[in-house]
Amino acid sequence: MHCDSRGILRVLWLVAVVALVPSLSLADDAGKVLFDRKCAMCHGVDGVAKNMAAGSANLNDPEWQEANSAESIVTVITEGKGRMKGYDGRLTEAEIKQIADYVKTLK
Numbered sequence: 206m207h208c209d210s211r212g213i214l215r216v217l218w219l220v221a222v223v224a225l226v227p228s229l230s231l232a233d234d235a236g237k238v239l240f241d242r243k244c245a246m247c248h249g250v251d252g253v254a255k256n257m258a259a260g261s262a263n264l265n266d267p268e269w270q271e272a273n274s275a276e277s278i279v280t281v282i283t284e285g286k287g288r289m290k291g292y293d294g295r296l297t298e299a300e301i302k303q304i305a306d307y308v309k310t311l312k
């Protein structure tokens with residue numbers, strides 16, 4: 206039987222996509238669920254600051270997004286900033302990272 210390598214590559218590619226997509230979207234979901242539960246009452250589901258987040262940038266603002274990395278967001282969540290209390294000890298490092306990655310997807 207003739208079996209060309211493009212066919213094999215296509216199968217490998219499919220396997221990779223099928224294996225990766227659910228794990229990526231699960232991580233996103235965890236970040237979104239946590240953000241909606243812990244942050245949205247102040248920062249809004251869409252990242253637009255409500256009264257309780259007065260003084261905060263809108264987290265979906267393109268310029269703010271440009272200026273803030275996931276790492277700097279991790280620091281704010283962990284240590285707090287101004288009137289926002291830090292989540293050190295109330296969220297795990299992994300949860301904080303998931304939330305920060307999710308915040309980076311807000312548009």
Ligand code: HEC
Pocket residue numbers: 240243244245246247248257258259260261262264278281282286287288289292304305308
């Ligand atoms: C009780 C309301 C409240 C909650 C809950 C809250 N924040 Fe905040 N957040 C604030 C306020 C107020 C500020 C502005 C602090 C300052 O600069 O004085 C702020 C600032 C921030 C900033 C910095 C924005 C900037 O202007 O650079 C980030 C990022 C942020 N919050 C993310 C989060 C995330 C993620 C969560 C959930 C884990 C969260 N916050 C939960 C009130 C809140």
